[in-house]
Amino acid sequence: MKFSVLALDYDGTIAREGVLDPEVRAAIADVRAQGITVVIVSGRVLSDLKHAVGDLGCVDAVIAENGAVLCFRNGYSRLLGQPPPEIFLAELKRRGIAFSSGQCIVEADASFAQSILAVIREFELPLVLLFNRSRLMVLPQSISKATGLRAALRAFRLSAHNAIGIGDAENDHDLLMACELGVAVCWGSRALQAVAEEILQGDGPSAVAAYIRQAARKGRLPPDRLSRRSVTVGTTVDGHAVTFPIRGYDALITGGPQSGKSWGTGLLCEQLILQGYCVWVVDPEGDYSTLESLPGVVVMGGGASPPAPGELARALRYPDVSVVVDLSRVPFQEKREYINSLLPMLASHRRSTGLPHSIVIDEAHYFLHEPNVFQLLDLDLGAYTLVTYRPSDLHPDLCKAFDVIVTMRMNDPQSLEAILAMSHSGVSAELKAVIENLAINEAVILPGPVTEKTLLPFKLLPRLTPHVRHRVKYFDVSVGEGKGFVFTRNGNAVAAPARSLREFVAAVTSLPPEVLDGHAKRGDFSCWILDVFRDHTLSSRIRKVEEQYRLGHIRNLGHALATLVRERYDLPTNINVPR
Numbered sequence: 001m002k003f004s005v006l007a008l009d010y011d012g013t014i015a016r017e018g019v020l021d022p023e024v025r026a027a028i029a030d031v032r033a034q035g036i037t038v039v040i041v042s043g044r045v046l047s048d049l050k051h052a053v054g055d056l057g058c059v060d061a062v063i064a065e066n067g068a069v070l071c072f073r074n075g076y077s078r079l080l081g082q083p084p085p086e087i088f089l090a091e092l093k094r095r096g097i098a099f100s101s102g103q104c105i106v107e108a109d110a111s112f113a114q115s116i117l118a119v120i121r122e123f124e125l126p127l128v129l130l131f132n133r134s135r136l137m138v139l140p141q142s143i144s145k146a147t148g149l150r151a152a153l154r155a156f157r158l159s160a161h162n163a164i165g166i167g168d169a170e171n172d173h174d175l176l177m178a179c180e181l182g183v184a185v186c187w188g189s190r191a192l193q194a195v196a197e198e199i200l201q202g203d204g205p206s207a208v209a210a211y212i213r214q215a216a217r218k219g220r221l222p223p224d225r226l227s228r229r230s231v232t233v234g235t236t237v238d239g240h241a242v243t244f245p246i247r248g249y250d251a252l253i254t255g256g257p258q259s260g261k262s263w264g265t266g267l268l269c270e271q272l273i274l275q276g277y278c279v280w281v282v283d284p285e286g287d288y289s290t291l292e293s294l295p296g297v298v299v300m301g302g303g304a305s306p307p308a309p310g311e312l313a314r315a316l317r318y319p320d321v322s323v324v325v326d327l328s329r330v331p332f333q334e335k336r337e338y339i340n341s342l343l344p345m346l347a348s349h350r351r352s353t354g355l356p357h358s359i360v361i362d363e364a365h366y367f368l369h370e371p372n373v374f375q376l377l378d379l380d381l382g383a384y385t386l387v388t389y390r391p392s393d394l395h396p397d398l399c400k401a402f403d404v405i406v407t408m409r410m411n412d413p414q415s416l417e418a419i420l421a422m423s424h425s426g427v428s429a430e431l432k433a434v435i436e437n438l439a440i441n442e443a444v445i446l447p448g449p450v451t452e453k454t455l456l457p458f459k460l461l462p463r464l465t466p467h468v469r470h471r472v473k474y475f476d477v478s479v480g481e482g483k484g485f486v487f488t489r490n491g492n493a494v495a496a497p498a499r500s501l502r503e504f505v506a507a508v509t510s511l512p513p514e515v516l517d518g519h520a521k522r523g524d525f526s527c528w529i530l531d532v533f534r535d536h537t538l539s540s541r542i543r544k545v546e547e548q549y550r551l552g553h554i555r556n557l558g559h560a561l562a563t564l565v566r567e568r569y570d571l572p573t574n575i576n577v578p579r
Contacts, residue, residue, distance in 0.1 A: 001221045001247045001382070002354030005163035006031060006212055007149055007179055010042035010049065012168040012188060014205045018052045021205035024212075028058060031216040039063060039152055041145045043132055043171055045102030046071055060156070066130065066137055066171055067148030068104035072155070079103050080151055081143040088127070088138075091119050106138040132171045145171065146178035159319035161277055162354040164215060166200065166208060167192060180229065181221050183211070197228055221247075231271040233264065233406075234443065234458035242445070242458040244404055246272065247357065248382045249449075254391045254419060255408025258533075260440055262287040263463060264406065265360060265387050269322075270464050272358055273297060279322040280346060280356040284335055284363045286328030290465045294322075301326040306338045309345070316349050316356070323356075332366075339367045340376060347378035360385045365393035373398050392418035405446040409438040423447065431455060475501045475569050485528050489515050501533075505565050508558040516557050520546045525561060538568045 008014050014024040028038050038059045042049055046064040056062050057073045068081035081104040092099050097115055099108040113129060113136050120127050130137045153160055165179030168188025176182025176196055184196035193199050200211050230243040255261045266288060272279050273294050281288045292299045300307040306327055315323050327335050346359055364386040373395040377384060392414045399422055410416055420428045423446045434444055434455060445456040484497030485504055494515055498504040519525055523546050530539035541564050548554045
């Protein structure tokens with residue numbers, strides 16, 4: 001993952017007795033010349049910091065007063081919190097409590113903590129106490145070093161997920177938690193070291209200078225130090241959470257048709273998006289458009305023509321925006337050509353800017369089976385999640401590159417062989433049996449470099465967003481023998497079983513109302529959709545239609561049922577149903 005942002009505490013981290021270390025100053029200049037944005041995040045008031053540092057133009061921005069004041073290198077500053085209430089300051093003076101104040105912060109000796117807390121309680125003020133060694137800071141409830149840093153990065157259009165934060169004291173906890181990699185210096189707070197991903201060894205600020213130069217040379221955040229960041233995808237039989245690291249790996253999600261691949265992939269995308277990562281989904285079949293209900297997600301495309309390159313380039317400028325590139329209505333050959341140009345563009349942009357954080361490619365077998373696969377993907381980025389029901393069709397060299405492999409139920413012999421060949425477990429017979437017998441909401445993680453060393457079966461978590469299956473593909477797919485919907489009247493079958501949604505729509509729009517009547521009153525339609533297709537959303541909507549019909553509120557039941565199915569799969573209402 002690209003290292004783009006350096007957030008530095010001041011006193012005790014890069015300064016001794018208030019003076020910025022000369023080696024740190026030189027290192028900051030060097031890493032800024034490499035394109036890394038540097039922000040000082042301090043508890044000091046801005047005027048004190050200017051006096052101590054001198055020219056604040058040596059960094060890109062300063063966060064002062066523990067997150068309350070943001071100042072850019074051009075001199076423009078913003079107050080992010082509210083000034084301290086006059087009634088509060090007056091009461092501190094009346095009680096003889098020695099303090100100093102800035103634009104927002106109030107500082108005092110830590111020995112006054114109980115007295116100041118009593119004032120806050122008495123006047124019911126929205127203020128909090130924060131300790132920094134022997135000093136006490138009083139701030140509005142919503143202010144911290146993390147909120148100040150996020151405000152600065154928003155202005156720069158940068159992400160804290162590309163940031164290294166370095167601090168030394170009690171008031172740096174939020175700073176380290178906000179950054180993707182939190183580093184505590186070994187000469188500082190032990191409590192801070194206990195929660196940091198990395199402890200910087202040395203005896204003072206010069207060690208920080210060496211550290212940031214080394215990090216800039218690598219250019220990426222070390223994946224082995226990102227233990228705090230993970231996604232939870234399910235639970236084991238005994239109830240333990242199943243997680244794996246967010247970044248620094250390439251993943252494969254596979255399984256047979258209707259096995260839950262898109263469900264599981266959508267679940268992964270939801271978790272990343274809700275943690276603030278920038279996710280781009282290449283969506284050839286229109287499975288992921290419902291992710292747009294999550295904050296910061298936009299769907300681009302969805303028409304007969306794919307999104308223009310300029311539209312995509314503009315979207316890539318925003319680290320808090322995730323994109324679903326919907327190519328479901330693009331002709332197949334044009335779709336392939338478009339993806340062949342889209343993937344190198346995403347890889348190049350990620351290498352230069354760090355965005356997007358994650359690239360998801362559905363139906364990967366259609367686009368990643370030829371020798372040019374490594375011209376399309378930059379697997380060194382550790383950013384890809386590929387999704388396919390035909391892993392055997394992926395390029396053989398690509399199959400060797402996956403760090404994480406998650407598979408749902410699979411019965412196709414050729415695909416099973418491909419999965420077994422990728423496994424690091426050496427227990428092919430056991431793995432084959434597990435994969436063939438997975439339930440619709442179950443999956444297994446294969447042993448691999450960043451996962452458990454044994455097979456890990458688990459049950460998928462629920463999704464937050466609705467799941468839309470491949471629109472035309474699942475409209476036409478035939479269900480297994482004995483699972484079709486049998487239309488009956490007085491206990492006798494009146495038509496051939498409907499073994500696909502297309503056949504179901506054709507039947508309900510052509511059969512006499514008296515045939516549909518009994519099924520609707522018993523709730524047969526909604527039960528069939530749920531039991532056979534596992535489509536909870538469509539089943540729920542059909543159940544409501546059945547209820548409305550029983551109450552006499554629906555006159556044309558067949559039309560109502562057909563409309564719901566068509567809308568669910570985003571099909572035009574005038575689609576030619578018979579085939």
